[in-house]
Amino acid sequence: MSDLSPAALNPGAVPLLRTVGLTKRYGSFLANDKVDIDIWPQQIHALLGENGAGKSTLVKTIYGLIQPSEGKMHWQGQPMVLSGPSEARAHGIGMVFQHFSLFDNLTVAENVALGLDGAESFKDVSARLEQVSRTYGLPLDPKREVWQLSVGERQRIEIVRALMQDPKFLILDEPTAVLTPQEADQLFIVLERLKEEGRAILYISHKLEEVKRLCDTATILRGGKKVATCNPKAETAASLARMMVGGEIKKVKAAASRQIGVPRLVVNDLSLLPDDPHGVRLEHISFELRGGEILGIAGVAGNGQDELFAALSGERLSKDPLTVVIDGQSAGHLSITQRRKLGAAFVPEERLGHGTAPRMRLSENALLTGHAASNMVQHGFVNTAATLKTVDRATETFDVRKAKRDPEAASLSGGNLQKFIVGREILRQPGVLVVNQPTWGVDAGAAAVIRQALLDLAARGAAVLVTSQDLDELAEITDRIAVMFHGHLSVPLPTAEASREKLGLLMGGSSIEPTTEAPHAARA
Amino acid sequence: MQLVLEKRAERSTGIALVSPLIAIALTLVTMSILFAILGKNPIAALGVYFIDPLTDSYSLQEIAVKATPLVMIAIGLSLCYLANAWNIGAEGQFLMGAVAGSWLAVKTQGTDAGHWVLPAMLLLGAIAGALYALIPALCKVRFGASEILTSLMLVYVADLLLDYLVRGPWRDPKGFNFPTTAEFDPVATVPVLIEGGRLHFGSIIALAVVAAGAVLLGRTIKGFEIRVVGAAPRAARFGGFNANQLVLVTFAISGALAGLAGIIEVAGPIGHLQPGISPGYGFTAIIVAFLGRLNPVGILIAGLFLALTFIGGEQAQIAMKIPLDVTKVFQGILLFYVLACDSLILYRFRFISASPKVQSGAH
Incomplete structure (x- = not known):
């Protein structure tokens, strides 16, 4: 690629910030490996990379939150050593965290x-x-x-x-991850304006279309190393993705003949007060999910998705048994174990600490959800062979990569642990699967495996409910999409008809509240 | 060169087993220095402490007698601590068990009650300990009261109740006004294992408790529940385990074991109820539980080891005029090193050279 940096166009110019060989080592792991990056005034500079590529480490180093193991930083040509964020702010570096x-x-x-x-x-x-x-x-x-x-x-x-x-230099860490498409557009106007004022912006994202539209330069990280600096406007989304991933991404394919069967998960007028005073109250949620069908729930984080997951899984019970019906059985009052016995399975958003006990072995984490309905427990005694067998089967079926047969959950990478968790549940052949953010923070390869697994499960006749903030993911795998906003769930739209604009409006709360009052007023 | 402590990807099982031994070695080194400062020959002092008690039958039996309550209580405490329930009041549950069992011994005194008396006493002791432990457990579950405070405060209630009973209603009429009950009848006494010795049947019960604890934690779903509730509460809830119920269960078990240890101590080596039946077994058992890595077999070894320091301390006082308080110093230093060495389970030392290294070729 050609050198488009202002230095080439204007020899003798000094970048606002230059990092030279910036390296951050955690034990034997290199989070950043000799990263050189130049930040110029009046430019929006994208920092691209998959989760775990080292983007956060790099910006935290630039913001003084962590000290580099090796390498140097120059601010306007002068060497800069930061002992903390307040020093970075004093230089004129600002940061907006994710x-x-x-x-x-x-x-x-x-x-x-x-x-x-x-x-x-x-x-x-x-x-x-x-x-x-x-x-x-x-x-x-x-x-x-x-x-x-x-x-x-x-x-x-x-x-x-x-x-x-x-600030002369503003860092934004995945700012649009929590915004509706319309809110993101408003943010871009603000960023353009900051750029016109001569400020430099470092924009972290993995949304490629956004980067192509907004950014002047892009630096791509992979596995802690800088793999390229390019002009994103001259690249295609596919070529950027290849650089991020280091190869082609497998496309998931839906089974040609998916039979839509009888209702397997029915929610009737579910209303629930939150446990936490700042939680979201679920308001009259109703939907019906049939066998062979994947229903997506879109929405900005914090609009009741976690509360809905807890109500569906049985981590929170509802007084009225009829609010949740699993395979024809009223289950609103049943515990999570009893719901699992009815053939339901659950995958929460948080992998470590919710989906698994981090410091326990995979076999023990197989037991965590498998004890309810399997041969893992006999007369109160644990059948260790059966738990290990689940680990082996999940490893084989879902390509879980790990250093040894039965390691601790925390030692796996995010993608591999997520494949294990999804695999653990799918191997039980559930009739109903409720998944929250299935590919959050997961590398592209693992994400493809997980999405394919959800499609295959539905093809075998299970009902699958997927909550995600990633609209592309929902478009790829779901049959219908509903939107959560302030604890309300919209009427599901067929995925083919659910345009980004429509979903964006629903995510902003427009056609759910019939009144024109402001969203926060409705919430009070 | 720079020495850094870096996190291991996975906890090291090898170090988990070795760490108490490293801690003990470091403690011995520290103690040697301390003895030298006190003007005693360190080798001779350590010999009196740790070797002499192992060379005669009387001391060996005495170690087992001292270790019996420590191990029984510590096994119960380890279940609580693994489940993140902090029972600090085992001392009180020990005393309540002793009081409840002694009630039957006092009531049947001099009657021709049969051999059912001792088993009934042990059962009463265990039940009383469990019920007493359930008070702080229920307060925690129902009202959110800190079990650390309530269980600790109930120790003093039990202590004073025992004191009242032996000074008042249960005092031995022929006891020259000493605050003690009469000696228990033979049917109300834990039998000794060796004629004329001090080793008693309670030690067998303690070994059975160790075995039961090992099976419970290692092989059963209840044991898994205990470990997962303590290690990852949210994941445990997701697994369908009820943390509140487990607080009640683990408190009840640990209270029962402490109560059982209490009545065995009274009906065994002591033979009657009196104030000061425990030299702080319920508190020392906390050290035993942690030194034994909250693992039943580890607790057995740790219990014997702490019992050895009690006996060795007494002998060192007699033989070398080393103050008995040195034993407490020893136990404190030991706990310090145990906790310090534990960081090696999750971390490791690494030397890092200050000069930048040449990296191997990138791909």
Whole structure:
């Protein structure tokens, strides 16, 4: 590829930030391996890579959160050593994290004031906050408490907080992961504007179309190493993906003849108050899922998907048995073990600590969900041979790569552990499978294996419910898609008719609430 | 060169077994220095501490007698701790077991009660210990009260109740006003194993408890439940296990074992109920449980080892005028090293050279 960097066009220019041979070692693992990257003013620079490619490590190093094992950084040509984020901020580096660091019970202004380094009075901070948010078209009410705000609004707080430091260089870690397509468009306008002001932006993403549209330069990481720097506008999404993955990605294929059978999972008017005071209340959720069918649930994170999963799995019980019906049996009052005995299986979003006990062996983690309905337990005694057999079968069927036969769950990579968890459940031949974020943080190869497994399971007559924030994933494998918003579930649309625009509007809450009141008002 | 502690990908089973031995070795080195500072010959002192008690039958029996309650209590505590339920009140459950069993011994005193008395006493002791342990467990489950505080505070309640009973209603009329019950009848006494010796049947029960604990934790679904609730509570809930119910179960088991140990101690080596029946077995058992890695066989070894320090400490006081408090110092240093060496299970030392290394060729 040709060298398009401003240095080539303008010899003698000095990049805003240059990293030379930046390396971060965790034990024998190289999270970053000699990464060279140049950041220029007035450019949006994409940092691409699969999960685990080292993107987060790199930006955390640049932001001073972690110290590099080797390598140097130069800021405007001068060597820069950062002992912490406050020093990075003092240089003019700002960062918006993927996971927000906000206090739910404090107001917007209080949160912003807490995050600022200077000794500014609270009144001045509030005034400046209003001014910055107005200037950049990021509306925020300084007096609102954070827990009342949508995820998009919370992200705005983080962005405004970063902008109030007047940074020369702003890092955004997967900012659109939590946004609806429409909210993402608004964010892009803000980013373009920041670029016009001469600021540099480092934009982390794995959404290729977005990067092609927005970014001037892209650096691609794979396995901790920089594999390329290119102009994303001159590349295709496929060529970018090849560089990220280092090969072609297998396409999943749906079985030609999928029979839609009888209803296997029925939810009737399920309403549930959250356990957690800041949780989402489920409001009159009803749907019917038939054998052979895959229903997708889209929605921005935190709109009740976790609460729905808990209600379906039986981690939370409902008083009315009829709210959840599994294969014709009322199950709303049944425990998760009893629901498993009815032939249901569940895969939660969080792999470590929810789906598995991290410090226990895979055979023990097979027992975790297998004890309910299998030959793993006889007269109260554990049949170790049977648990090991499940591990071996899952390993073989789903290509789980591990260092030894029966390692601890935490020692597996995210993708391999997810393949094990999905495999563990599918091997039980469930009639109903409820999966939350099946490929979250999983490499492309493993994601393809998992999606294929879900399609094959449905082809064998099981009912599959997939909750995901990845609309492409839902488009690829589901038959119908419904959208969750503020604890409500929309009427499912056939996937063929569910355009991104339609889903985006539903994810923003437009046609679910018949009234025109603001979303947060509906939630209060 | 720089020494760093780095996380292992997986916990090391080998180190998990070796770490207590490293800890003991480090403790012995530290103790030698301490003895030298005290002006004693370290080799001779360690010999009196750790070798002499192993050379005569009396001391060996005494070690087993001391280890019996420690091991029984520690097995029960290990179940609680594995399940993330913090029973600190085994001392109180031990005392309540002793009191409940002694009630039957006192009531049947002098009557021609048959051989059912001792088994009934042991059963009563276990039940009383379990019920007493259920008080903090229920308070935790029902009201969210910290079981650490409530179980600990109930120790003093049990202690004072025992004190009241032996000074008041149960005092031996012929006991010259000493606060003690009369000697228990033979049918209310735990039989000795060797005629004229101190080793008693309770040690056999302790071994059975170790075996039962090993089977429970290693082979049964209940044991798996206990381990997974403690190791990953959310995953345990996802697995269908009820953490609250398990708090009740593990507290009841550990209370029962502590209560059983209490009545065995009273009906065995002591022979009557009196204040001060425990030199803090319920608390020392906490050290035993952790030194034994919360593993039944490990606890058996740890229990014998701590019993050895008790006996060795007494002999060192007699033979070398080393203060008895040195034993407590020893136990404290030991616990310190055990916990320190535990970090090696999850971490390892690595030397890193300061100069950048030449990397092997990239692919």
